Structures are given as C-alpha cells and as structure tokens.
Amino acid sequence: MTAREVFRAVSGGLPDPGDRPAGPAKKSKALGELPELGAELDELQERLFAESDRRVLLVLQGMDTSGKGGTVRHVLGMVNPQGVRYQAFKKPTAAERRHHFLWRVRKALPDPGQIGVFDRSHYEDVLVPRVLGQLAGPELKQRYREINAFERELADTGTTLVKVFLHISPEEQLRRLRARLLDPAKRWKYTPADLEARERWHDYQRAYRGVLRQTSTAAAPWYVVPADRKWYRNWAVATLLLETLRELAPAYPDPGYDVAAQLAELEAAKAVP
Amino acid sequence: MTAREVFRAVSGGLPDPGDRPAGPAKKSKALGELPELGAELDELQERLFAESDRRVLLVLQGMDTSGKGGTVRHVLGMVNPQGVRYQAFKKPTAAERRHHFLWRVRKALPDPGQIGVFDRSHYEDVLVPRVLGQLAGPELKQRYREINAFERELADTGTTLVKVFLHISPEEQLRRLRARLLDPAKRWKYTPADLEARERWHDYQRAYRGVLRQTSTAAAPWYVVPADRKWYRNWAVATLLLETLRELAPAYPDPGYDVAAQLAELEAAKAVP
Numbered sequence: 001m002t003a004r005e006v007f008r009a010v011s012g013g014l015p016d017p018g019d020r021p022a023g024p025a026k027k028s029k030a031l032g033e034l035p036e037l038g039a040e041l042d043e044l045q046e047r048l049f050a051e052s053d054r055r056v057l058l059v060l061q062g063m064d065t066s067g068k069g070g071t072v073r074h075v076l077g078m079v080n081p082q083g084v085r086y087q088a089f090k091k092p093t094a095a096e097r098r099h100h101f102l103w104r105v106r107k108a109l110p111d112p113g114q115i116g117v118f119d120r121s122h123y124e125d126v127l128v129p130r131v132l133g134q135l136a137g138p139e140l141k142q143r144y145r146e147i148n149a150f151e152r153e154l155a156d157t158g159t160t161l162v163k164v165f166l167h168i169s170p171e172e173q174l175r176r177l178r179a180r181l182l183d184p185a186k187r188w189k190y191t192p193a194d195l196e197a198r199e200r201w202h203d204y205q206r207a208y209r210g211v212l213r214q215t216s217t218a219a220a221p222w223y224v225v226p227a228d229r230k231w232y233r234n235w236a237v238a239t240l241l242l243e244t245l246r247e248l249a250p251a252y253p254d255p256g257y258d259v260a261a262q263l264a265e266l267e268a269a270k271a272v273p
Numbered sequence: 274m275t276a277r278e279v280f281r282a283v284s285g286g287l288p289d290p291g292d293r294p295a296g297p298a299k300k301s302k303a304l305g306e307l308p309e310l311g312a313e314l315d316e317l318q319e320r321l322f323a324e325s326d327r328r329v330l331l332v333l334q335g336m337d338t339s340g341k342g343g344t345v346r347h348v349l350g351m352v353n354p355q356g357v358r359y360q361a362f363k364k365p366t367a368a369e370r371r372h373h374f375l376w377r378v379r380k381a382l383p384d385p386g387q388i389g390v391f392d393r394s395h396y397e398d399v400l401v402p403r404v405l406g407q408l409a410g411p412e413l414k415q416r417y418r419e420i421n422a423f424e425r426e427l428a429d430t431g432t433t434l435v436k437v438f439l440h441i442s443p444e445e446q447l448r449r450l451r452a453r454l455l456d457p458a459k460r461w462k463y464t465p466a467d468l469e470a471r472e473r474w475h476d477y478q479r480a481y482r483g484v485l486r487q488t489s490t491a492a493a494p495w496y497v498v499p500a501d502r503k504w505y506r507n508w509a510v511a512t513l514l515l516e517t518l519r520e521l522a523p524a525y526p527d528p529g530y531d532v533a534a535q536l537a538e539l540e541a542a543k544a545v546p
Binding site for chain 2: 050072073079084085086119182185187189198199253255263265267
C-alpha cells in the first residue's frame with residue numbers, strides 16, 4: 001500500500017497520534033531514509049520547475065505545536081528554495097476580513113512549477129469560527145461547499161493538493177508547550193491564546209473531524225499523519241509529497257530549439273565582439 | 274576589512290571575474306566554511322523571523338549563467354524555507370507592461386521577518402531596454418531616480434537591501450552555455466535569446482556599469498561578486514548576507530506575557546476537559 005492510501009482520511013475516525021501505520025517503525029531507520037527521499041523530491045521538483053506548468057500545494061493544518069513549522073524546515077528544506085512558495089496564514093487582518101475568506105488564499109497560490117506550502121490555510125475559516133460558536137448550520141455548510149468548489153477548480157487547472165492534518169495528542173502538546181515556555185529561544189512561538197485553544201481541545205477535534213468528513217474529496221483528499229513523533233511526521237509528509245510528484249512524473253521539456261544548431265552558433269560566436 | 278567593504282561597488286570599474294579579493298582562496302577551504310556560515314545565517318534568520326518586523330531583500334543580477342539560481346540553491350538552501358520569499362522576474366507580461374515597472378516588484382516584497390530573494394529584479398528595466406536602444410537620456414535617468422527613491426523608501430521602512438551583481442567573464446559564460454546545451458537535464462535553462470544577449474555582451478557590461486554608478490547609494494549599495502568560481506560566489510553571497518544580519522542583530526523578542534504564570538496555567542489545565 002502507498003503512504004497516500006494508508007494516511008488518507010477515512011470518514012468517521014482519527015488514528016492514534018502515536019501510530020506508525022506505514023513506513024519505518026524506528027527513528028534511526030526513518031532518519032536514514034530521509035536524505036534519499038530528499039534527493040528524489042529535489043530532482044522531481046526541479047523537473048516540475050523546468051516544465052513550469054503544473055503546481056503542487058501542500059496544506060498543513062494541526063493544533064498548535066503539531067509541527068507545521070518543523071515540517072517546513074525539515075521536509076521543504078530538502079528542496080531548492082526557488083521551487084517553494086511558503087505562506088503562513090495568521091488571524092485575518094481587518095483588511096482581509098473585508099474580503100471573502102478565500103481572497104487572501106488565492107493571492108498566495110504557488111507559481112507554475114512550484115510547491116506551495118500553506119502553514120494553516122482557508123481551513124482556519126471553518127475551524128476557529130465554528131469552535132468559537134460564530135459559524136454553524138447552513139453557513140458552515142456553505143463554506144465547506146465553497147472550499148470544495150475552490151479546490152476542484154485548483155485541481156482542474158493543474159494544481160495537485162496535498163492536504164495534511166498533523167494529528168498530535170493533548171499529552172504531547174503539553175510537553176511541547178512546556179518546552180516552548182522553558183526555552184528563551186522558543187518563547188516567541190507561544191502566546192497565551194495557545195492555552196485558550198487547548199482548553200477547547202475536544203471542540204477543535206470535532207471541528208477537524210467535520211473538515212475531514214466534508215472536504216476530503218476525490219479532487220483534494222485529506223491525509224491524517226500521526227504527529228507525536230517528529231521524525232515520523234517528517235518521513236510521512238516527505239513520502240506523501242514524493243508519491244504525489246512521482247505520479248505527476250514531471251519531465252524536462254523538449255527544449256524547443258535545435259540543439260546542434262545552437263551549439264554551432266555558440267561556437268561561432270565564441271569571441272565576444 | 275569586511276566582505277561588504279571589499280565587494281562594495283566602486284564607481285568606474287569592475288574587478289576581474291576570476292578574482293578572490295576577500296575570504297578563502299581555495300575551494301576546499303570555502304566549502305569547509307560554508308556549513309558554519311549556514312548555521313549562523315539560519316540562526317540569525319530565525320531571530321529575524323521571531324521579531325517579525327524588519328526584512329532583508331537580496332537582489333541578484335548578472336548575465337545568463339552567472340549563477341543566480343545556483344546561489345539561491347546553495348546559499349538560501351541553508352535557511353529555513355519559512356523565512357525565504359523567492360521571486361523570479363521574467364520578461365514582463367502584457368498585463369505587467371500596462372503598469373509602472375515597479376508595480377510587480379512591490380507585490381513581491383518579503384513579509385516582515387523574511388529574507389526576500391529577487392532573481393533578476395527592477396534592474397532589468399534599466400538594463401534590457403537600454404541595451405535594445407529603447408531607453409536613454411532623460412527617460413533612463415528618470416528610472417534611476419525612481420529606483421533610488423523606491424529603495425530609499427524600503428530602507429526607511431525597515432528593509433535592508435543586499436544588491437549583488439554576479440560578475441562572470443564571457444569565457445566562463447561560453448563554458449556554461451555549452452554545458453547547458455550538452456546536458457539534456459539542463460537544456461530547459463537555455464533559450465536562443467541567451468545567445469542574442471551574449472552578442473551584446475559589451476553593451477550589457479556598459480549598462481551594468483551605469484546601474485552600479487547611478488544606483489549604488491548609501492541606503493542601498495551594490496556589491497560586485499566575482500563569479501567565475503561557483504564556490505567563491507557562494508561563499509561571498511553567504512558572507513554578505515551574514516554580515517548584514519549580524520549588523521541587524523535581530524533578537525528574540527520579549528514574550529509579552531508572564532512566563533511563570535503561563536507555566537502555572539498550563540500545568541493546571543493539564544487534563545484536557
């Protein structure tokens with residue numbers, strides 16, 4: 001079975017955040033595999049960039065400390081920065097709130113040939129307001145429909161979505177929040193709002209299950225990655241991207257010129273006038 | 274002397290593209306230093322990102338094959354992708370040409386805390402049309418003035434510019450163009466237009482000297498990096514960025530909350546409801 005099959009969100013349930021349902025069971029093995037995964041990712045991304053036609057969009061969602069930032073550093077860090085378009089989505093600004101919720105998302109899409117990375121995304125707009133009791137019923141359903149239509153449109157125009165829910169346990173979050181508070185170099189990553197979100201843990205899990213149920217479509221499926229182990233999460237996301245790129249099978253394009261003729265011209269023009 | 278002092282463009286002349294006026298004279302030494310440079314760059318960029326206030330903008334200019342792409346891969350590849358905003362500027366599209374030449378540039382500026390990378394830039398708009406005889410005299414001077422005012426505005430609002438001219442020799446370009454034509458995996462990087470630009474080598478060098486003379490300001494100086502040796506170019510650009518970030522001296526911000534109180538609240542809320 002492929003990682004995409006194993007991690008694909010199945011209606012109605014979430015795996016254990018400590019599970020390792022596919023791939024290496026041991027950290028040393030996963031770390032040993034990563035350089036090779038990275039080299040292949042880099043090579044395939046280079047071909048995608050050379051084609052300059054199709055796009056990949058990695059959507060990273062998860063509770064605070066679930067490892068969105070770590071995934072970007074360790075997985076996307078293996079690819080040429082030229083081929084990566086990273087965008088974080090924070091709490092919408094006043095200006096952003098005056099627009100449709102997909103407005104800022106459309107502006108941040110990757111260029112042809114790039115892997116776009118959304119660190120949070122339009123899914124925040126069906127998670128946060130729902131948990132805060134500001135969005136429910138027909139309005140919530142309407143946003144799900146708009147998201148599905150938007151992603152269908154992306155898929156139809158050459159963007160392959162890889163939507164990943166980094167699934168951690170509340171116990172692991174506790175350890176990571178504590179570590180952030182104890183390390184002066186990590187305190188900037190913590191805000192008191194993290195604790196407010198943590199207090200609504202079960203509401204968020206319910207909201208995430210709703211998202212997985214309503215927006216995991218054939219055009220843009222969700223993958224649920226058990227993320228209590230950082231090394232497993234990195235291996236899993238790298239492998240999901242890799243399988244996606246292998247299927248796209250980008251190839252160096254036909255140069256569109258006569259190679260021999262250009263070589264001859266180049267040699268003839270050797271001496272710069 | 275710092276690398277910034279050594280490479281700073283001096284009115285009226287260009288160094289030999291094979292020179293090594295600062296730093297390691299040997300490839301093995303430069304390659305040996307690179308990981309340490311990279312680790313410090315990464316650390317300083319993390320602090321810049323944590324501050325989320327100031328920005329750095331690396332502008333890469335140079336003839337075809339001068340190594341803009343290679344610099345991005347090898348130098349920016351050492352930094353967290355989260356902290357890098359890469360933008361290539363190709364020949365302006367019809368839509369872009371209907372706007373002021375700085376319009377598309379303003380849209381591509383990095384977010385606070387990021388290092389923006391321009392692979393070509395607004396400088397193409399005072400190089401290409403000048404060489405093609407479409408821009409001269411008062412119109413050219415006007416563009417220089419607009420660029421200087423724009424960069425002054427960036428500097429005044431917290432963006433530190435690092436403008437690098439990757440300076441190669443026509444002999445080295447010949448070798449690199451030939452290599453691109455001979456390698457099927459590199460042919461997509463070559464277009465017949467490269468040869469047309471090569472035929473105007475001296476015109477481009479003159480146009481570059483004009484750019485260096487007219488737009489190397491106190492607010493946004495140009496650096497000329499001899500780029501015939503790839504390892505030297507990588508060392509030089511990494512060092513220019515590093516010196517810039519060291520001077521900015523970004524620091525992890527005050528968390529803005531009471532750490533002990535948050536730790537206590539966190540432990541109290543341990544059991545997720």
